[in-house]
Amino acid sequence: MDLRQLEYFVQVADHGSFTRASAYLRIAQPALSRQVRSLEIELRQSLMKRNGRGVTLTEAGQRLLAHARGILQQVERARLDLADPLGATGGRLAIALPPSVSRTLTGPLVAAFRDQLPRATLSVVEGLSAYALEWLAIGRVDCAVVYNVTPSPAVDLLPVLDEPLFLVSARGRRQPLSGPVLTLAELAEQPLVIPSRPHSLRMLVESALAASARRARVALEIESVPAMLDLVQQGGVHAVLARNAIRTSGHENAFQLRPIGKPALTATLWIATSAQRPRGPLIEQATQLVREQLLTLWS
Secondary structure (H helix, E strand, O other): OOHHHHHHHHHHHHHOOHHHHHHHHOOOHHHHHHHHHHHHHHHOOOOEEEEOOEEEEOHHHHHHHHHHHHHHHHHHHHHHHHHOOOOOOOEEEEEEEOHHHHHHHHHHHHHHHHHHOOOEEEEEEEOOHHHHHHHHHHOOOOEEEEEOOOOOOOEEEEEEEEEEEEEEEEOOOOOOOEOOOEOHHHHOOOEEEEOOOOOHHHHHHHHHHHHOOOOOEEEEEOOOHHHHHHHHHHOOOEEEEEHHHHHOOOOHHHEEEEEEOOOOOEEEEEEEEEOOOOOOHHHHHHHHHHHHHHHHHHO
16 A cells, blocks of 8 residues: 555545546546555455446445545645744644634634744634544544543643533523523423534533433434524523533524533533644644634633
8 A cells, every 4th residue: 555546546535436536636547447446455445336427435445535534634744844944833734623613713713823823724624522533543633622522542632621501591581691500400301402422512411411310301403503592592492502602603692591500511622632643843833822712712
């Protein structure tokens, strides 16, 4: 297996066709087919299903694609780093952000990168914390902002902040913005609109309730925070969210927030980097920059 074979395989997967990939790579289609076939023989796996309309990846092909992207990105980062005579702030950095964080952080983070790391290229990828950690492991991203991660020898974690969680309900005209503290027993009785597993918020709520021998009353499973808030606003269901999700919705006055306590329910925000790859100057500086932006925006 060599880098050229991996690059060819990725291009065929991305284009969905040997014909389109060969045109993009500017090589003959038979030569491209031979390289991919050699990769299949070496791995003893069928990676693609060929049909009249193009190709689709097998399960083994999908798994290899994730690894291949990470390998090629790591090689590209090494080239950029070595091509930079200063070796400090040049190169490409990929960061994974949870969707709820990305809406608030991406714009200010891009501006801060341009100002403080002008020779670096930033790539932002959205994904749930569980997926972001997988991307970190295979090298698709260099760092990730994640919620409620379980410590692992493979990951270095930098704590950023704790976010108290609230029960979010539609607000009546005469209701205050903040309601009385809610116990976990009372939380278990509320019909919730909540993300599906393995969303970190879902796992946190279910773990907290399970510790007190209770289960969440899940009325609807929705991944999108704006969609969750739309349903809450219609009435009949509630959500468990941090205050920042309400603040950035543009409709803060439409909701009532009740703190969840006894015990308090909080989500911890971390910055994760790989413990199995060297942390160059760019990752070090970028990590601190991300932390500063998070603390500023969430204060």
